[in-house]
Amino acid sequence: xxxxxxxxxxxxxxxxxxxxxxxxxxxxxxxxxxxxxxxxxxxxxxxxxxxxxxxxxxxxxxxxxxxxxxxxxxxxxxxxxxxxxxxxxxxxxxxxxxxxxxxxxxxxxxxxxxxxxxxxxxxxxxxxxxxxxxxxxxxxxxxxxxxxxxxxxxxxxxxxxxxxxxxxxxxxxxxxxxxxxxxxxxxxxxxxxxxxxxxxxxxxxxxxxxxxxxxxxxxxxxxxxxxxxxxxxxxxxxxxxxxxxxxxxxxxxxxxxxxxxxxxxxxxxxxxxxxxxxxxxxxxxxxxxxxxxxxxxxxxxxxxxxxxxxxxxxxxxxxxxxxxxxxxxxxxxxxxxxxxxxxxxxxxxxxxxxxxxxxxxxxxxxxxxxxxxxxxxxxxxxxxxxxxxxxxxxxxxxx
Amino acid sequence: xxxxxxxxxxxxxxxxxxxxxxxxxxxxxxxxxxxxxxxxxxxxxxxxxxxxxxxxxxxxxxxxxxxxxxxxxxxxxxxxxxxxxxxxxxxxxxxxxxxxxxxxxxxxxxxxxxxxxxxxxxxxxxxxxxxxxxxxxxxxxxxxxxxxxxxxxxxxxxxxxxxxxxxxxxxxxxxxxxxxxxxxxxxxxxxxxxxxxxxxxxxxxxxxxxxxxxxxxxxxxxxxxxxxxxxxxxxxxxxxxxxxxxxxxxxxxxxxxxxxxxxxxxxxxxxxxxxxxxxxxxxxxxxxxxxxxxxxxxxxxxxxxxxxxxxxxxxxxxxxxxxxxxxxxxxxxxxxxxxxxxxxxxxxxxxxxxxxxxxxxxxxxxxxxxxxxxxxxxxxxxxxxxxxxxxxxxxxxxxxxxxxxxxxxxxxxxxxxxxxxxxxxxxxxxxxxxxxxxxxxxxxxxxxxxxxxxxxxxxxxxxxxxxxxxxxxxxxxxxxxxxxxxxxxxxxxxxxxxxxxxxxxx
Numbered sequence: 006x007x008x009x010x011x012x013x014x015x016x017x018x019x020x021x022x023x024x025x026x027x028x029x030x031x032x033x034x035x036x037x038x039x040x041x042x043x044x045x046x047x048x049x050x051x052x053x054x055x056x057x058x059x060x061x062x063x064x065x066x067x068x069x070x071x072x073x074x075x076x077x078x079x080x081x082x083x084x085x086x087x088x089x090x091x092x093x094x095x096x097x098x099x100x101x102x103x104x105x106x107x108x109x110x111x112x113x114x115x116x117x118x119x120x121x122x123x124x125x126x127x128x129x130x131x132x133x134x135x136x137x138x139x140x141x142x143x144x145x146x147x148x149x150x151x152x153x154x155x156x157x158x159x160x161x162x163x164x165x166x167x168x169x170x171x172x173x174x175x176x177x178x179x180x181x182x183x184x185x186x187x188x189x190x191x192x193x194x195x196x197x198x199x200x201x202x203x204x205x206x207x208x209x210x211x212x213x214x215x216x217x218x219x220x221x222x223x224x225x226x227x228x229x230x231x232x233x234x235x236x237x238x239x240x241x242x243x244x245x246x247x248x249x250x251x252x253x254x255x256x257x258x259x260x261x262x263x264x265x266x267x268x269x270x271x272x273x274x275x276x277x278x279x280x281x282x283x284x285x286x287x288x289x290x291x292x293x294x295x296x297x298x299x300x301x302x303x304x305x306x307x308x309x310x311x312x313x314x315x316x317x318x319x320x321x322x323x324x325x326x327x328x329x330x331x332x333x334x335x336x337x338x339x340x341x342x343x344x345x346x347x348x349x350x351x352x353x354x355x356x357x358x359x360x361x362x363x364x365x366x367x368x369x370x371x372x373x374x375x376x377x378x379x380x381x382x383x384x385x386x387x388x389x390x391x392x393x394x395x396x397x398x399x400x401x402x403x404x
Numbered sequence: 405x406x407x408x409x410x411x412x413x414x415x416x417x418x419x420x421x422x423x424x425x426x427x428x429x430x431x432x433x434x435x436x437x438x439x440x441x442x443x444x445x446x447x448x449x450x451x452x453x454x455x456x457x458x459x460x461x462x463x464x465x466x467x468x469x470x471x472x473x474x475x476x477x478x479x480x481x482x483x484x485x486x487x488x489x490x491x492x493x494x495x496x497x498x499x500x501x502x503x504x505x506x507x508x509x510x511x512x513x514x515x516x517x518x519x520x521x522x523x524x525x526x527x528x529x530x531x532x533x534x535x536x537x538x539x540x541x542x543x544x545x546x547x548x549x550x551x552x553x554x555x556x557x558x559x560x561x562x563x564x565x566x567x568x569x570x571x572x573x574x575x576x577x578x579x580x581x582x583x584x585x586x587x588x589x590x591x592x593x594x595x596x597x598x599x600x601x602x603x604x605x606x607x608x609x610x611x612x613x614x615x616x617x618x619x620x621x622x623x624x625x626x627x628x629x630x631x632x633x634x635x636x637x638x639x640x641x642x643x644x645x646x647x648x649x650x651x652x653x654x655x656x657x658x659x660x661x662x663x664x665x666x667x668x669x670x671x672x673x674x675x676x677x678x679x680x681x682x683x684x685x686x687x688x689x690x691x692x693x694x695x696x697x698x699x700x701x702x703x704x705x706x707x708x709x710x711x712x713x714x715x716x717x718x719x720x721x722x723x724x725x726x727x728x729x730x731x732x733x734x735x736x737x738x739x740x741x742x743x744x745x746x747x748x749x750x751x752x753x754x755x756x757x758x759x760x761x762x763x764x765x766x767x768x769x770x771x772x773x774x775x776x777x778x779x780x781x782x783x784x785x786x787x788x789x790x791x792x793x794x795x796x797x798x799x800x801x802x803x804x805x806x807x808x809x810x811x812x813x814x815x816x817x818x819x820x821x822x823x824x825x826x827x828x829x830x831x832x833x834x835x836x837x838x839x840x841x842x843x844x845x846x847x848x849x850x851x852x853x854x855x856x857x858x859x860x861x862x863x864x865x866x867x868x869x870x871x872x873x874x875x876x877x878x879x880x881x882x883x884x885x886x887x888x889x890x891x892x893x894x895x896x897x898x899x900x901x902x903x904x905x906x907x908x909x910x
Binding site (some may be wrong): 013014016017019021029033034062063064065066069084085087115117119189242307308335336337338340357358359360361362 | 756
């Protein structure tokens with residue numbers, strides 16, 4: 006029996022040894038990824054330098070930076086996964102015989118990088134310096150009362166003249182995106198690179214020269230243009246706003262002292278969790294616009310095993326009409342930007358999670374890039390809200 | 405649920421009570437059942453056919469009890485620092501006929517764990533590190549139900565047996581964050597044993613099980629909620645699913661086999677080897693059943709012993725070893741459309757290796773109703789290594805431990821007293837925590853640091869248990885049992901556990 010027991014013991018030890026010594030294959034699957042870039046055709050003798058390419062892993066948040074860009078391409082070996090790719094560098098080029106300098110950028114969203122090797126071609130774009138208004142601030146969260154209850158009506162958007170000449174706000178439209186940055190769908194046809202789908206439009210009235218704005222000055226368009234501080238100590242006075250958003254559908258407040266902004270399409274309601282994006286645009290003749298720029302799109306609503314085709318309609322604003330755009334989202338929920346990256350390749354936020362109770366009373370505020378000798382602030386405008394804006398900032402009306 | 409528990413429990417134990425007719429005095433049976441020699445080799449009895457030979461007498465016990473555990477901080481914050489619970493326990497082991505035996509056990513616990521942090525799941529040690537966590541945590545109320553039953557029958561040289569148990573656990577919190585966890589854990593075994601000769605038996609058993617846990621974490625506050633994390637080990641998490649993806653379930657299964665060899669009279673060499681494969685998927689139900697993680701665990705354990713428990717001088721020596729390897733796999737998730745996420749691949753990012761080796765002995769004298777005593781020294785080695793591949797992170801811990809158990813039992817008239825003293829010191833011989841690519845948003849690292857602070861220090865445990873048994877007519881008895889345990893860690897952690905039980909034994 007002792008012999009049997011010894012055999013049994015040796016067998017156990019052998020199995021232990023075999024199983025415990027089989028080591029794992031400790032290798033993460035990586036992909037050799039080649040990113041090739043192209044430029045629009047009208048750039049003569051382009052020369053790109055200092056290009057930094059950031060690969061942001063969507064699942065883990067890890068950022069892998071690479072600066073080996075050369076000959077319009079970069080090759081990196083990175084772990085398999087889905088990435089947002091952003092590129093930024095400097096460009097020298099000629100246009101109409103003149104030497105030009107600028108910032109060049111590229112952006113690709115939700116790129117699945119898997120397999121031993123993969124490649125992608127993306128078109129770069131040169132950031133244009135705005136010659137029109139920019140959005141300086143969006144206060145979309147509202148405030149809390151002293152009792153901790155939500156307080157609506159004190160939201161506003163601030164439009165700023167970032168140029169060195171007088172601009173006229175007449176006819177300037179404020180757009181709210183149809184799509185949410187927290188809910189990516191396969192909308193067909195996909196117009197994202199050509200236009201912005203909008204769910205509502207506000208337009209500043211005027212014949213063309215009624216609402217001048219000097220360089221370095223701004224206009225405020227308020228939800229309810231009243232002195233909110235009188236009823237909520239944590240809010241502020243919006244009775245001096247330039248325009249008020251008013252809908253004559255009952256329940257809305259109309260301060261007769263403040264002119265109402267035009268509401269040609271939809272109902273403009275600031276999303277107080279920051280799921281929508283906003284833009285300002287010159288739409289031209291509104292009747293013509295509303296006649297010619299409808300956007301009929303389809304998508305599939307999927308819930309569990311159910312797939313329900315959806316057909317909807319809104320308006321689309323071509324990128325050429327848009328003078329500035331700001332994507333808003335929430336870190337925990339972000340899925341995509343809902344403008345072309347040529348308008349805004351980033352996004353900003355108030356609140357890092359959905360329904361974040363720390364977001365109230367905060368706004369997104371454009372950073373000051375520099376100040377001129379006469380004290381005029383030049384605000385950052387690189388068409389990247391992530392860089393240009395201070396998220397969760399104290400509203401300018403409270404400073 | 406509790407009414408069903410009481411109904412099933414009552415039916416089982418009414419039936420057992422009818423059969424429970426053993427001529428051995430109840431105090432003798434109790435002393436023997438709880439003596440260190442009776443359970444000195446234990447792994448053998450995972451095979452239900454061999455459990456037929458576990459005891460030569462019948463015993464049944466019903467008890468109610470209270471447990472109160474207080475500590476100045478948690479050893480593992482994921483498990484909470486303090487526990488208080490009421491419990492109802494029962495077990496029975498008895499011959500049914502001349503060649504068959506039946507056994508069973510059941511318990512019900514209802515209580516509360518305090519200061520559970522960085523974990524909103526149940527059965528943390530089973531499903532770690534793939535849990536949903538937040539920085540708030542809090543108390544966790546729980547109710548746990550357990551039923552087990554086995555049957556074995558001997559046919560000349562062959563004995564066969566079956567065994568099954570079912571555990572249900574409900575855990576919840578009534579303030580934000582509000583988890584509601586439901587665990588369902590079913591296990592079954594079937595085994596046979598063969599007499600090799602007049603003394604020795606050899607057995608083989610198959611084991612299988614099904615595990616499911618659902619977690620539903622909600623926030624009711626209108627003003628928002630805390631950040632939640634789907635953790636993937638050593639502070640890493642799915643950044644993409646922060647805050648969201650809080651309705652999940654774990655779908656697991658286990659299967660294994662074991663072989664055993666032993667002497668029927670508990671004198672001689674014995675050995676057991678068991679292997680079990682356990683795996684589960686963590687699935688996000690509120691993202692259309694997206695499989696987020698998969699964990700594959702292989703575990704083997706062995707026990708070799710020599711025992712001599714037939715004379716007045718009883719002694720034995722035993723070595724136990726277990727090795728557990730966990731592999732954690734993360735899904736690579738592609739773009740989403742209407743909450744339908746595409747799984748594009750997977751990455752084996754996590755590995756955990758755990759080794760436990762113990763060498764122990766027992767020596768004692770059994771003088772029947774008079775003083776019976778045993779001393780059981782032990783020494784052990786424990787190793788735990790958790791590694792995250794990319795970014796490279798590792799936690800490694802090793803301990804050398806030594807301990808002593810003293811058991812004494814003495815009878816006086818209708819009373820019998822049992823005293824158990826136990827102490828163990830664990831010397832932390834290796835402690836290493838290396839974390840790369842840390843960023844300020846990896847808040848969940850707080851849970852890793854808190855656990856490491858305690859686990860990387862020397863610690864010791866002392867335990868005292870006193871049990872008084874009193875014989876009633878018809879060879880039945882009652883008992884009261886008090887147990888006090890003190891745990892100390894050099895990280896300035898002190899934990900006291902007090903338990904009190906009373907019950908009926910027959």
